[in-house]
Amino acid sequence: MVAVLARPPSVLFVAGEAGIGKTRLVAELMRATNPSKYRFTVGRCQPLREPFPYGPVFDCLCALAGRLAKAADLSPVAGVLAGYLPELAAVLPPPPPPPASADPNLERHRIFRAVRAVLSAIGPVVLVIEDLHWVDEDTAQLLRFLLSEPPAGLGLVLTYRQEDLGDRAGPLGGAWRPSAAISTVRIRLTALDVSEVRELATDLTGGQVSLGLAEQLHQDTAGIPFVVEEVLRTEGSDVPVPVRESTVERLSALSDEGRRIAQAAAVLEVAASVELLGEVAAVDRAAVVEALVGNVLVEVAENRYGFRHVFARRAVHDTLPGPERTEFHVRAVHALREIEPIPLSRIARHSRKAGLFGDWLRYGEAAVDRAIESADSSAAIGLLQELLAAPGLPAADVDRLATKFSRIAVVGHAQLDVTALLQRLLGDGRLSDPVRGEIRLTLGLFLLRQADGIEAARTELEQAVAELHERPRLAAKGMSVLATPLNGTVPLSEHVRWMRRVDQAIDHTQDKILRTTLLANHLGATVHTGDPEVWARIALLPGTSDSIEERRELARTHLNVADACSWTGHYDKALTHLWKGYRLAADTGATFIVSSGQATQVRLDWYTGKWAGLDERAAELLHANRELFPVTTELALVLGWLAVARGEWSSAEEHLARTGLAAPENAFTPVVIAAQAAMVSMLLARNEISPACAAVDTGLAMLRRKGVWSWGGELVPAAVAAYCAGGRVADAERAIDELRVAVEGLDTPLATAAIGVAVGLVAEHNGDHLVARDAFIRSRQRYDQLGLIYPAHLLTERIALCRLRLHEEDAADTLVELAQTLDELGASRDAARCRHVLRGLGTRCPSKRGRRGYGNDLSPREQAVAGLLARGHTNREIAEVLFLSRRTVEQHVAKVLRKLGLRSRRELQ
Known part of the structure; x- marks a missing residue:
């Protein structure tokens, strides 16, 4: 645009719908153009019934009075404007005598010439005429005249809405085109895509906007920047006033039939066919064309018509009085019944809004059943929440709907609102005792997913198992959760008691789905405890099932096993079971299960050195799953690990605090133990020895109380390093012995490899660098076999330091290469530490690309x-x-x- 204006005479046509950013673009153009070279002046067309002829152009000229006073002698014809522009009378020539003929065309021609004369005298100037879609015919003719023989320094910027041009072929009417001698550019602004909406929203809010929120914003606003800004400014609660005013203005320009079509579309909420709109509006379907021409409705999809964005629909919906809205909803119910397949959820919604309670309950429950069959857990949960909130629902309906709700809610993603409903149902006197036990079981499962909910969850689950003594199938589900050692600080011995009862239930049940449900928790728990015989049982799992419910439980089984493998050091197996779980979960609606798997994937990427973009992915998932405490704590752990590796201490402390360190009884034990190890590493890096030892004491106390030593693979080496730094070598050796004895005979690859690291640390502290070097080499080989990239790099550093003290050749070269490798990985703090050692040795550490590359x-x-x-x-x-x-x-x-x-x-x- 700047380049075009630099080649006057020129004209820029800027088209785009309301709110798309035309005025903002022109403002940026004015800021980007050298003010000493061009003078911008702005006029606006108005939607007046009888617009003032030439008004926008005259407004531009009035703003140029100062420059006109300094202009050279004007043509006498310019005096014609004195009567129209008194602001310029003092600098204009005297008005010429009136024409001999009273022909209005002659007077108009003199005005046109006068305007051109004034613009020629002023010199380089850019007229900005906004909202050309409202231009009156006189102004359009003047602009066409100026563009036919433009002053040499004239630039024109004309903005308009293409959809509001009506029957005009172009913004200046007819098939008129600028002269070839005029530099011309036509720009049509289009809506933002999702990524651009996200960028805009992030800029406006000053904080990172998640992809999910950006997608919702894009859907609600159609990517129109002004609407995005207004929604964020008003927090999306109301229709932005300018949107309401412009929508109602367009609506009022329609006939009664066109208006009813638009109102029918607003009531239907989703894009509809011409036939459906006509039936609901009870008018001739031809009125749809009028609503389209009037730019109230748009063709959303092929043969489907609705609103450009949700706020336009709301603005039209708000014009309907209550009785008329009810009438529209009743007709919508009747019309939608004739569609195949019957849109059950839409009929249920219209029945509710029409006050047809019986129809709402019938169609709503049918929609729930359809959603469950198609594995759309989110839709089923939403519908059931609405139905169960209805006052006056009979007890039999409450029992039936509550049972469906408890069974489908567990696999969904929503948490807090579901928990509130479950708690309300437990206090509902209409609920029968057998159903109450099932609701309590579901509540316990939901509390496990929430911060500060684990102890309360255990209480609810134990009570549910007691209440479900006559429903052993459900009681066994509760026992399998109580048997899982992940939750809180309850000792392993307590979990084992429940595990034995679950083993008996698995052996005695003939129910395939129940068996898989129990195995989903039981097999993962057994991997966590390091039982070497578990793999034979895992190998017997079926590959798939025709039942959605059984596939969902199989998916949960594999993802739980993957999670357990990732904590105990079976990283290859973790990936195998992770992808099996994803494949099985694909069409089951198991959003919570998939979210858990994604958190496991992020941790595996940390372990295996796939750090590129890992912090962004972890932060994105954390925001998307912010209500799921098991997921957020794992993701916060990874973000904490990354921050420690970079030396970003305050960020590391913030992330690690979100793992549950302050309240381990209400946290997930392996996450907290790993976070404690990361905290110790950070404190040691900062040379805060006493706090590091205190953190070790806390972490080891938790590990000893829990008794699952397979989770000690990260904490014990960190503990030994801290104890040695603090002179507590005996405590370090005790921790090593405890770990060695605890994992003897168990399948715990990470913990077993960690023993060698810890032994090497003690030897290094004692000055026995040869023993330390060999211990570190053996441990690094184990880490390499496991695929643990980052810990293996840290052991390479330890080995190099031992070799330096043993005066071995090439040890410094190892550190040079390692520093580069750690930089490429993203462990900038560790790379800097290696270089610091090399500087102390007088060794340069150039990059592989060279110092000036x-x-x-x-x-x-x-x-x-x-x-x-x-x-x-x-x-x-x-x-x-x-x-x-x-x-x-x-x-x-x-x-x-x-x-x-x-x-x-x-x-x-």
Whole structure:
């Protein structure tokens, strides 16, 4: 646009629907153009019944009075404008004598010439005429005249809504086109896509907007920037006033029949056919065309008509008085009954809004059953929540609907509102005792998924098992959950008591679905405890099933086994079972199960060194699953791990605190134990020995109380490092012995490999570097076999340090290569530590690309500095994290800002 205006005479046509950003684009154009070269002046067409002729152009000329006073002598014809523009009378020539003829065409021609004369005298100028779709014929003719023989320095920017041009072929009427001598560009602005809506929303709110929210915003606003801004400004509660006003204005321009068609579309809520709209509106279907031409409705899909966005629909819906809305809903019920297949949920919704309670209950429950059959758990849960909230629902209906709700809600994603309904149902006197036990069982399962809910969940589950003594199938489900050792600080011995009862139930049941349900919890729990015989039972699992319910339980089985494998060190098996679980869950509506699997996947990516974009993925999943405590704690753990590896201490503390460290009795034990190990590593890195030892004491106490030592593979090496640093070598050796004895004969690859690491740490502390080196080498081989990339790199560093102390050749070279490898992985703090050691040895650590090979790209060191800058770290903090001097950090900061084209570090944040 700037380039076109630089070649006057020129004209820019900017088309786009209301709110798409035409005015904003013009404002940016005005800011981007050299003000000493062009003067912009703006006029606007108005939707007036009798617009003032030439009004927008005259408004532009009035704003140029100052420049006109300095202009050269004007043509005498310019005086014609004195009577129309008194603001310019003092600088215009005297009005010429009236024409000999009273022909209005002659007077109009003199006005046109006068305007051109004034613009020619003013010099380079750009007239911006907004909302050309409302232009009157006189102004349109004047603009056509100016563009036929334009002044040399004239630029025109004309904005309009294509859909509001009516029967005009173009913005200036007819088939008129600018002269070939005029630089011409036509721009049509289109709606934002989902990623652009997300970017806009993030910018407006100042915080990261999740993909799910961006998708919802895009759906509600059709990607129109103004509507996105208004929704975020008003938090989406009301129709934005400008949207309401423009929609109602268009609606009022329709005939009664066209208006009823639009109102019928608003009541139907979803895009509908011409036939359905006509039937619900009770008018001729031809009125649909009028609503389309009037730009109230649009063709949403082929032969389906509705509103451009949800707020336009709401604005029209709000014009309907209550009795008329009811009438529309009643007709919608009758019309939708004739469609095949019958849209049950839509009929139920219209029945409710029409006050037809019996129809609502009948069609609503039928819609629930259909949703359950098609594995649409979200739809089924939503419908059941509405039905169960109805006042006056008979007791038999409450029992039946509550049972369906408890069974489908468990596999869904929603949490807090479901929990509230379950708690309300338990206090509902209409609920029978057998159903009450099932509801309590479901409530216990939901409480397990919520922060501070684990102890309450155990209480509810134990009570549910007692209440379900006459329903052994459901009681066994409750026992299988109580047998799972993941939850809280209850000792393993208590879980084993329940595991034995579950074993008996599995052996005695002939129900395939129940057996799979029990195995889903039982097999995962057995992998966690390191039972080597569990793999034979896992191998007997069926590959799939014709039953959606059994497939869902099979999916849960594999994903639970994958999770257990990831905690105990069977990473290859974890991936195998993860993908089996995903495949089985694909069409079962098991959103919670899939979310759990995604958290496991993120942890596996951490272990196996797939760190590229891992923090973004973890943060995205954390936001999307923010109500699911088991998922959020695992994701927070990964984010904490990443922050520790980068030396981002405050971020690490924040993430690790979200894992449940402060309340382990209400957290997931392996997550808390791993988080405690990460906290110890961070404290040691900061040389905070006493707090590190205190954290170790807490973590080991929890591990000892729980008794599942297969989870000690990360904590015990961290504990030994802290104890040795604090001079508590006896405590370090005790922890090693405890772990060795506890996992003897068990299948616990990570914990077994950790023993060698811990032994090496004690030997290193005692100065026996040869023993330490060999212990570290054996452990690294085990880590390599397991696929543990990052821990293997840290052991490579330990080995190199031992070799340096043993004066072995090439040890420094190992550290040089390792620093580069750690940088590429994203462990900038560890890479910096390696370089710090090398600097102490007087060894340079050039990158593989060479010291001057990065050009305008950031080097790995500069990337690390940029990352810490972006998170608000000071130069002093960056120096401490990266083992650099303050002066060196200052130099890196200057280079980062220069390469990124930024003026200050605040811009990077």
